[in-house]
Amino acid sequence: MGATTDRHAKYDALIARCHGLAPVPTAVVHPCDAASLGGAVEAGAARIIVPILVGPEAKIRRVAVQTGIDITGLEIVDAPYSHAAAEQAVVLVRAGRVAALMKGSLHTDEVMAAVVAKDTGIRTARRVSHVFIMDVPTYAKPLFITDAAVNIFPTLDDKADIVCNAIELAQALGRAQPKVAILSAVETVTSKIPSTIDAAALCKMAERGQIKGGILDGPLAFDSAISREAAATKGIVSPVVGDADILLVPDLEAGNMLAKELTFLANADAAGIVLGARAPIILTSRADDVRTRLASCAVAAIYSHARRILAAGLAAQ
Numbered sequence: 001m002g003a004t005t006d007r008h009a010k011y012d013a014l015i016a017r018c019h020g021l022a023p024v025p026t027a028v029v030h031p032c033d034a035a036s037l038g039g040a041v042e043a044g045a046a047r048i049i050v051p052i053l054v055g056p057e058a059k060i061r062r063v064a065v066q067t068g069i070d071i072t073g074l075e076i077v078d079a080p081y082s083h084a085a086a087e088q089a090v091v092l093v094r095a096g097r098v099a100a101l102m103k104g105s106l107h108t109d110e111v112m113a114a115v116v117a118k119d120t121g122i123r124t125a126r127r128v129s130h131v132f133i134m135d136v137p138t139y140a141k142p143l144f145i146t147d148a149a150v151n152i153f154p155t156l157d158d159k160a161d162i163v164c165n166a167i168e169l170a171q172a173l174g175r176a177q178p179k180v181a182i183l184s185a186v187e188t189v190t191s192k193i194p195s196t197i198d199a200a201a202l203c204k205m206a207e208r209g210q211i212k213g214g215i216l217d218g219p220l221a222f223d224s225a226i227s228r229e230a231a232a233t234k235g236i237v238s239p240v241v242g243d244a245d246i247l248l249v250p251d252l253e254a255g256n257m258l259a260k261e262l263t264f265l266a267n268a269d270a271a272g273i274v275l276g277a278r279a280p281i282i283l284t285s286r287a288d289d290v291r292t293r294l295a296s297c298a299v300a301a302i303y304s305h306a307r308r309i310l311a312a313g314l315a316a317q
Contacts, residue, residue, distance in 0.1 A: 010135040010142050011269060011295040014173070015046065017302055023050045024099050024301040026282070027089035029111055030055040030082045031104035034067040035286045039293035040102060041069055048297045052077060052098060055085040082106035086114035093122050093279045099308075100300045102282040112150065115277050127151070127161030128276035130283065131169055132259045133299055136268040139226065143262075144170055144178075144246040148255030149283065150274060156198050159248065160211055163202060165275040166246045167214040172306035173299065181225035181244035182218025183254070187236060195219065195250035202248075214246070215239055222247075222258070271296040273303070280304060 026049040031037040037060065040051040053060055053071065057078040064071045077092070079085040086106065092098045103111050116123050130149035133142050146166045151158055163180060170178035182199035189196045199218030206216040217240035223230035228242030249255035262268040269292045274281035280300040284293050 008135065008269070008291055011271070011291050011298075014133075014142075014271075014298045014302070015048070015291075015294050018046070018048045018298045021301060021305050023047045024304050025050045025052065025097060026100040026102050026297070026300070027052050027054050027077075027092045027098040028102045029089045029104050030079075030085040030106040032056065032059050032063055033105040033286070034063065034069070035288075036104035036284070037063055037071070038067065038069050039284060039288070039290070039297075040104070041071060041074070042290055043102075043294055043297040044074070046294055046297075048294060048301050049100065049102070051102070052092065054089045054092070055079050055104065056081065082110050083114075086111050087117075087120070090114045090117070090120065090122055094120075098279065099304045100280050100282060102297070102300075103284060105286075108149065108283060111281065111283075112274070115274075115281065122278040124276060124278060126165060126276040127154075127158050128274060129154075129158075129162040129165045130272060130274050131166050132255075133169075133173075133271045133273070133295070134259065134262055134268050135271075135295070136262055136266055138266060141245065142173070143226075143244070145255055145259050146246065146248060148249065148252060148259045149272065150252070152252045154251065156201055159198055159202060160205060161276065163211055163214070163216070163246070163248055166248070167211075169273070169275060169299070169303055170245050171213060172303045175245050178214045178245040179240045179243055180214045180216045180218075180246040180248060181220045181240050182216060182248045183222055183225060184219035184250060185221060187219055187221060187224060187234065189219065193219075198250075217241070218248070220244075269295070271299055273299050275303075 028040040044051045054077045079088045129147040132145040184195040196219040225244045231241035272283040
């Protein structure tokens with residue numbers, strides 16, 4: 001795939017798609033530093049989300065004053081500390097008041113603990129998983145990498161859910177039948193590398209209708225997944241090679257390293273979202289710039305609207 005002339009064109013296109021959509025009510029969990037509070041306010045000003053700030057009210061207001069961030073008119077739900085803020089944000093989802101969560105200045109583990117709590121959380125039957133939506137200057141379309149932040153050593157069943165989550169996200173963002181490259185170190189199936197066996201099983205599951213909506217191939221090495229020339233040199237013929245939308249990594253370590261290598265060596269941007277719960281969860285990093293934060297919010301907003309339309313269609317049947 002060729003390089004794009006505008007490094008940020010893919011993210012700008014995602015953000016532009018939200019201009020015709022109603023802003024999504026979003027619980028911003030513990031926005032108690034300049035980056036998280038400012039990112040939420042920026043996304044609100046861009047009419048991507050309607051931020052509801054959940055956390056210690058006095059601290060949020062103090063940060064706003066100290067940093068010059070205008071939170072006039074924004075609703076604040078007071079919660080004394082970060083764990084309580086995460087729990088209260090989940091309550092807002094369960095009550096139908098918000099359609100998305102956004103991580104503020106607290107650990108991801110704190111947010112996810114509230115999300116997956118057995119009796120009070122917002123889990124579904126689907127495994128919760130993370131997707132990076134990468135804007136890579138040398139790749140002509142957004143590249144989805146999963147899972148690089150939640151599932152450490154996913155089982156075969158976990159990977160099936162992770163793939164399904166990513167396919168549904170890619171479809172919501174405009175890929176009717178996304179192409180999924182299941183990554184490993186080699187393209188041959190061997191018992192010496194368990195990820196190759198998982199890849200083969202996932203492809204068979206797709207053939208049998210257990211995984212729907214995407215075109216799967218694997219095991220594939222990274223070069224074959226993104227380069228038709230590399231695949232041709234190896235004699236690999238597949239509609240996925242050189243044109244992958246989704247990269248399913250073997251485990252969190254591989255995915256995390258891949259995403260960070262693309263970020264720091266290929267000048268890629270990395271928007272992030274967690275799927276598989278009753279509401280998408282926007283995960284941002286303190287290092288994210290404004291465009292990346294807006295892109296993460298835009299992905300959640302587009303996905304949320306797509307889910308609402310799908311649910312309305314199913315209800316009408």
